[in-house]
Amino acid sequence: MHAVDVTTPGGHYPIHIAPGRLDLLAQTIPADATSIVLVTNPTIDSLMGQRVHSVLSQTGKKIIRISLPDGEAFKTIETLDLIFDAMLEAKLDRRTVMVALGGGVIGDVVGFAAATYMRGVRFVQVPTTLLAQVDSSVGGKTAVNHPRGKNMIGAFYQPVAVEIDTDVLNTLPERELSAGLAEVIKYGLIMDADFFAWCEKNVNGLRARHPELLATAIRRSCEFKAYVVSEDERETGMRAYLNLGHTFGHAIEAGLGYGEWLHGEAVGCGLLMAADLSAEVFGFARADVARVRDLVQAIGCPTVAPRLGGIEQWVSLMLGDKKSEAGEIQFILMPRLGEAVRTKADPALVAQVIARNTV
Amino acid sequence: MHAVDVTTPGGHYPIHIAPGRLDLLAQTIPADATSIVLVTNPTIDSLMGQRVHSVLSQTGKKIIRISLPDGEAFKTIETLDLIFDAMLEAKLDRRTVMVALGGGVIGDVVGFAAATYMRGVRFVQVPTTLLAQVDSSVGGKTAVNHPRGKNMIGAFYQPVAVEIDTDVLNTLPERELSAGLAEVIKYGLIMDADFFAWCEKNVNGLRARHPELLATAIRRSCEFKAYVVSEDERETGMRAYLNLGHTFGHAIEAGLGYGEWLHGEAVGCGLLMAADLSAEVFGFARADVARVRDLVQAIGCPTVAPRLGGIEQWVSLMLGDKKSEAGEIQFILMPRLGEAVRTKADPALVAQVIARNTV
Structure with missing residues (x-):
């Protein structure tokens, strides 16, 4: 156990x-x-x-x-x-x-x-x-x-x-397995590049539901999350990093109506958008954006978001997220793979990322 | 201040x-x-x-x-x-x-x-x-x-x-002043017989809204309550004493429909019923029951409760109170003036007290 x-x-x-x-x-x-x-x-x-x-x-x-x-x-x-x-x-x-x-x-x-x-x-x-x-x-x-x-x-x-x-x-439906794996790879992205690489290596075994691989992925994920919430129960600092991909993801869920996409699917797509924005803001390596895209695809999550009502609606939906403060959108972004920071972002860059990743 | x-x-x-x-x-x-x-x-x-x-x-x-x-x-x-x-x-x-x-x-x-x-x-x-x-x-x-x-x-x-x-x-209506004074005298009953005596002595001044008397009564009440909740935020022990009179009071409020009696009026009447039950269960002095009755009356609260649908409805309403556990009514009673305990009580004695104090 x-x-x-x-x-x-x-x-x-x-x-x-x-x-x-x-x-x-x-x-x-x-x-x-x-x-x-x-x-x-x-x-x-x-x-x-x-x-x-x-x-x-x-x-x-x-x-x-x-x-x-x-x-x-x-x-x-x-x-x-x-x-x-x-x-x-x-x-x-x-x-x-x-x-x-x-x-x-x-x-x-x-x-x-x-x-x-x-x-x-x-x-x-x-x-x-x-x-x-x-x-x-x-x-x-x-x-x-x-x-x-x-x-x-x-x-x-x-x-x-x-x-x-x-x-x-x-007995879990395939889509829900994929949605769960999105949150698993998120821990690698924000905290541990080695764990991200482990996910890349074992993605087929995870999707095939190899019991010991799943148990390991769950334990590692729970350890990461337990560490973060031990440090910061009420999300004043580090816990916010767990929201990587969630600001974009919430816009997708809210824009389409909750339940259309699974939460994890929206987060999976959001991870990719966050990686793309990280490249624009922090010079996060474009090669790593490609790795994120490949892994999001490999776990079975969508890699393209819906256009919704356009950029303005996207921004409005992201502003409505409760992680935003006083009318400014707070993003979790990655200076490099395995590391997260909370930051604002230039609206023009945000708009580019939305335009590039939606159809 | x-x-x-x-x-x-x-x-x-x-x-x-x-x-x-x-x-x-x-x-x-x-x-x-x-x-x-x-x-x-x-x-x-x-x-x-x-x-x-x-x-x-x-x-x-x-x-x-x-x-x-x-x-x-x-x-x-x-x-x-x-x-x-x-x-x-x-x-x-x-x-x-x-x-x-x-x-x-x-x-x-x-x-x-x-x-x-x-x-x-x-x-x-x-x-x-x-x-x-x-x-x-x-x-x-x-x-x-x-x-x-x-x-x-x-x-x-x-x-x-x-x-x-x-x-x-x-600008507080008279009835609401009386209702508030019921909670004030409650602190004396459960924690401090001297404060109860102070209330008896100053009841006319309090009802006349003498500012310094009211400020003193409020400060003392807040001190009592702050002490109790400091010891026991979640009402597992001592905080329950603050519910003196409340089990009876809740039955009155729920039975008549909330808002008919003010909460403090129901508590005031409940204090008297709790004193009466304390006399039956613990031999709380009958002379002190009379003091409680006199002071409840002097602050302007009712001293007789409504009969509602009779004893059975009273018991059912008291069982519905969230201080009851596993089908047993928990009462706060006084072994003597200025001291409280939490206890069950013989249903026959409870029935006597309800019969005696309702019309």
Whole structure:
């Protein structure tokens, strides 16, 4: 088993990564829990809901099951209210423990519900997509979307544990595997050129779902993320580097309507645009831009973004991202491969990069 | 000026208490704030909204004003969304600072909005009722109500400062003054019999709004509360003592529909019921029950509760309170005046107390 420890001002907790972790979930429920709320969506529920329910039943505790509508479009305050309503109807108290079984949407919504139900109850993350395993389940960011922007309402709130069963990736759709790999290669780009090279070398094995390669990629990704959030829980400094590619990516997602592209697909394309802008701003090597393009393509993500309403709409969408401050777009860019900085950028260069990478 | 320091795991901040503090509000806005969101309700807005706006304008920062519908009935997720919508429309970033100008409802809603807007922005509490000044503005509890229960959705989130201008109490309606005094005498009951005796001695002066008596009562109350929340931010132990009278009080509020009785009125009546139950369970002196009754009456709060749907409905409403755990009602009771404990209670004794104190 791989294990990673996460330490933040908001709490300390383990990430466990291994095949078969689902069968050990009962161990992660604190002994003093009064009840368990198992939250998932219909897709995951049909694949593994009953099995997880049976495992949790070993605790002897009352279990409430909630199935949320599937997809980013339902990552809303209204969906939160479905959870609150079910929990309040069942008269669950402050010592209930929530289990988020699903991808990033489930993790974010359940995490925020846990952060705010009776001002905070404990929860366990059980991410079932590669994207959630390497990114959203680690670090305590929880949120729902608002009609005016993605992840605008949320909280920093840490789980009591993250349980990653690599077996669940066997049933993951191809597109979602690719989307998850985009976040994996991002860690190489911002922190470790050697890991980026490891990804280049092993991209075919990763896409073929070689179990040990996936487990290694997940552990390394969780280590990078755990290191960053340990240093900076609330994204005042280094944590912002994790947003490499996200400013462009958010524009794609918001411009097309959430759910059209997967988040990881938009980030994958955004990584390439960030590399291109890094070349313009910092002289990031053009040969490395080509490596980024090749790897984004090799993992199966799009390498060309939609034109949307043109440059002006792109800029407006990027300004609406919550990483922007006082009307200025903040970019994460790379002076060289394996290193990130936060910076503003000349609007003319940004416009060039958008024009060059959209159709 | 009176000043009290509050230290919790979630932050450290000052409470300032003095006549004329409103005129110094610009000083409390951090220099790096990008904008200010002034949230109030129509009643307070007409009394002092323009004046506070002018004071805040001294900072030279962009100011957004939001007026929320008045009253407990609007302490909802829908009202939160009004705030989010206005802030997102104005494209306010994470360095905005919110100012909660109003009573407990404004403080709770704005605090929760601040806790969750972009996962947390800074806010200043400017409580304008006695109840908010001595209770809800201190300690970082923020929340909205849910149709199934009061304060069910919220967060522990600390303000950067609490600014109490005692002059604003001059326009406070009589009923609200009485409701605030209920929370004041509560501190004496749970922590300091001498302070309870001070309240008995000065009750007429307090009701006549003698400025120095009110300032002293507020400072002492804030000191008591700051001490308790410093020890126990998340209400796992000692902080629960602050709920003396609240289990009964919540049943009254929920049973009549929120807003029929003021929260402090329900607590005042609840203090008396808790004293009565303390006499049954712990032998709390009957003479002291009489003192509690006399003082609750002297501050102008009701001393008889509504019968509602009878004992069963009372118990059901008290079970729905979030301080109950696993189907058992937790009471705060007094072994003697000035001392509190958390305990279960024999349902037959609870039923007697409800029967005896309701019509």
